[in-house]
Amino acid sequence: xxxxxxxxxxxxxxxxxxxxxxxxxxxxxxxxxxxxxxxxxxxxxxxxxxxxxxxxxxxxxxxxxxxxxxxxxxxxxxxxxxxxxxxxxxxxxxxxxxxxxxxxxxxxxxxxxxxxxxxxxxxxxxxxxxxxxxxxxxxxxxxxxxxxxxxxxxxxxxxxxxxxxxxxxxxxxxxxxxxxxxxxxxxxxxxxxxxxxxxxxxxxxxxxxxxxxxxxxxxxxxxxxxxxxxxxxxxxxxxxxxxxxxxxxxxxxxxxxxxxxxxxxxxxxxxxxxxxxxxxxxxxxxxxxxxxxxxxxxxxxxxxxxxxxxxxxxxxxxxxxxxxxxxxxxxxxxxxxxxxxxxxxxxxxxxxxxxxxxxxxxxxxxxxxxxxxxxxxxxxxxxxxxxxxxxxxxxxxxxxxxxxxxxxxxxxxxxxxxxxxxxxxxxxxxxxxxxxxxxxxxxxxxxxxxxxxxxxxxxxxxxxxxxxxxxxxxxxxxxxxxxxxxxxxxxxxxxxxxxxxxxxxxxxxxxxxxxxxxxxxxxxxxxxxxxxxxxxxxxxxxxxxxxxxxxxxxxxxxxxxxxxxxxxxxxxxxxxxxxxxxxxxxxxxxxxxxxxxxxxxxxxxxxxxxx
Numbered sequence: 172x173x174x175x176x177x178x179x180x181x182x183x184x185x186x187x188x189x190x191x192x193x194x195x196x197x198x199x200x201x202x203x204x205x206x207x208x209x210x211x212x213x214x215x216x217x218x219x220x221x222x223x224x225x226x227x228x229x230x231x232x233x234x235x236x237x238x239x240x241x242x243x244x245x246x247x248x249x250x251x252x253x254x255x256x257x258x259x260x261x262x263x264x265x266x267x268x269x270x271x272x273x274x275x276x277x278x279x280x281x282x283x284x285x286x287x288x289x290x291x292x293x294x295x296x297x298x299x300x301x302x303x304x305x306x307x308x309x310x311x312x313x314x315x316x317x318x319x320x321x322x323x324x325x326x327x328x329x330x331x332x333x334x335x336x337x338x339x340x341x342x343x344x345x346x347x348x349x350x351x352x353x354x355x356x357x358x359x360x361x362x363x364x365x366x367x368x369x370x371x372x373x374x375x376x377x378x379x380x381x382x383x384x385x386x387x388x389x390x391x392x393x394x395x396x397x398x399x400x401x402x403x404x405x406x407x408x409x410x411x412x413x414x415x416x417x418x419x420x421x422x423x424x425x426x427x428x429x430x431x432x433x434x435x436x437x438x439x440x441x442x443x444x445x446x447x448x449x450x451x452x453x454x455x456x457x458x459x460x461x462x463x464x465x466x467x468x469x470x471x472x473x474x475x476x477x478x479x480x481x482x483x484x485x486x487x488x489x490x491x492x493x494x495x496x497x498x499x500x501x502x503x504x505x506x507x508x509x510x511x512x513x514x515x516x517x518x519x520x521x522x523x524x525x526x527x528x529x530x531x532x533x534x535x536x537x538x539x540x541x542x543x544x545x546x547x548x549x550x551x552x553x554x555x556x557x558x559x560x561x562x563x564x565x566x567x568x569x570x571x572x573x574x575x576x577x578x579x580x581x582x583x584x585x586x587x588x589x590x591x592x593x594x595x596x597x598x599x600x601x602x603x604x605x606x607x608x609x610x611x612x613x614x615x616x617x618x619x620x621x622x623x624x625x626x627x628x629x630x631x632x633x634x635x636x637x638x639x640x641x642x643x644x645x646x647x648x649x650x651x652x653x654x655x656x657x658x659x660x661x662x663x664x665x666x667x668x669x670x671x672x673x674x675x676x677x678x679x680x681x682x683x684x685x686x687x688x689x690x691x692x693x694x695x696x697x698x699x700x701x702x703x704x705x706x707x708x709x710x711x712x713x714x715x716x717x718x719x720x721x722x723x724x725x726x727x728x729x730x731x732x733x734x735x736x737x738x739x740x741x742x743x744x745x746x747x748x749x750x751x752x753x754x755x756x757x758x759x760x761x762x763x764x765x766x767x768x769x770x771x772x773x774x775x776x777x778x779x780x781x782x
Contacts, residue, residue: 220496224492236319296422296446298428385419391406478526483657565623584628698741723778
């Protein structure tokens with residue numbers, strides 16, 4: 172007979188914990204899950220990081236504002252890749268009796284929406300100081316030197332005097348007599364669009380234009396993570412107001428260009444030859460949607476989002492290129508009979524956040540069937556060159572409330588504040604991360620896989636806001652985030668391979684039909700992950716209790732929150748089965764494991780009364 176030391180009650184699970192259980196060691200690391208080998212094996216053989224890299228390289232050459240020429244070139248390139256892979260324009264009817272590889276299962280469509288106002292596309296730009304042969308700055312190496320809505324110079328460019336106007340205030344602009352000149356200021360703005368400081372830069376453009384300046388040069392102050400003192404030629408992308416009256420050009424100058432310009436101004440008057448070539452056109456906003464139609468429950472779906480806009484290679488030509496390669500890989504597997512998704516897999520290429528919000532909101536019936544979402548954003552970084560680490564940004568779990576241990580927020584920011592009531596008990600965070608851990612182990616263990624608490628800001632945000640399980644695959648911190656040194660030499664084909672393998676495996680497992688063993692494997696896996704998490708949190712709590720400000724009640728609350736999180740999450744794993752199965756006994760066994768481990772950890776952090 173095992174003597175019960177205490178009773179733990181959690182989520183209707185009553186647990187009897189033996190007196191010796193607290194002394195047991197932590198769970199060893201989980202071995203790779205072999206249950207999913209029928210899916211992960213073919214993916215590893217078919218998906219090509221080199222192909223994804225090639226598409227990324229094509230897309231990254233374009234500046235991609237929504238609706239712009241570059242944006243549409245990216246959409247068109249993926250459309251051609253889909254057609255080559257066997258996807259057909261939507262309208263070819265789906266016939267349930269078709270074999271798995273029949274064309275009706277693979278479709279695509281392009282949705283077009285009118286845009287308010289004209290769409291801006293840049294073509295070329297350069298600055299050359301008088302007396303110099305080499306340009307101070309040029310479009311080929313600084314794709315962000317022109318803010319969106321900057322106007323063209325007359326054919327052949329403009330020759331004008333450059334005058335330093337300090338902070339660009341009204342008084343300083345008046346003293347400089349900027350009419351017919353180029354007004355130059357280091358101080359207004361200079362951080363990514365949408366910030367208050369950048370608003371000052373936009374105001375400077377308008378004030379200079381009203382005083383007759385032919386154009387403006389603006390210095391940038393980049394965020395700390397861009398390491399501006401090291402990356403002296405970097406410029407972040409931005410925008411100025413659309414102004415049909417003044418029609419001035421605006422050029423952002425990098426730190427290196429500013430140093431050269433300041434040195435020239437210190438020696439005497441400076442003239443510059445400036446060429447800017449841009450176009451304003453009436454163009455629609457386009458969203459490309461590809462689908463692999465489910466054979467059993469086509470109205471239930473897994474949705475990928477990869478945004479096209481933003482002009483970098485990693486951000487987000489990598490997402491565009493990788494999702495295209497994932498679509499090709501899935502088509503090859505479907506035709507070969509290696510998969511037969513029971514649920515639909517949907518892939519979106521469009522404008523960040525908007526594309527996902529629309530897909531969720533515009534059809535209430537479709538919205539009900541969206542089971543999971545995944546954002547692919549900055550997924551191919553050469554981590555040795557960017558400094559970034561591969562991350563899975565999770566749905567809100569206890570790490571969002573109690574940030575400690577390995578789950579730390581990034582330098583991007585913590586996002587919206589949340590409380591314990593916002594915790595979302597679900598298994599998707601850990602399932603996705605484990606597919607990536609399995610990929611790392613299968614390829615030698617050198618690929619680093621980490622996770623961060625929920626922050627928001629990409630295409631996973633609409634999923635979470637709508638109550639749909641959604642995660643983000645990305646890299647951060649990145650020293651070239653949103654700057655124009657984010658070019659193809661910062662991308663790794665091997666990284667694209669890693670991310671693509673685990674991202675595609677996730678969807679193919681969760682959309683599979685008639686595979687209850689997948690859910691059974693997920694239950695056992697999640698119970699093991701929960702045990703390891705509780706062990707890790709227990710160690711953190713024991714360390715915290717050694718500090719002078721120790722709060723034992725707080726530490727118990729954290730352990731109990733993780734216990735309850737996993738107990739509730741285990742109960743939802745059967746949702747992945749198709750048709751839906753209860754798997755009650757396996758769920759209960761997993762919950763019991765979690766409860767026992769939690770009781771051990773709680774025992775270790777409970778203050779003892781002297782006998």
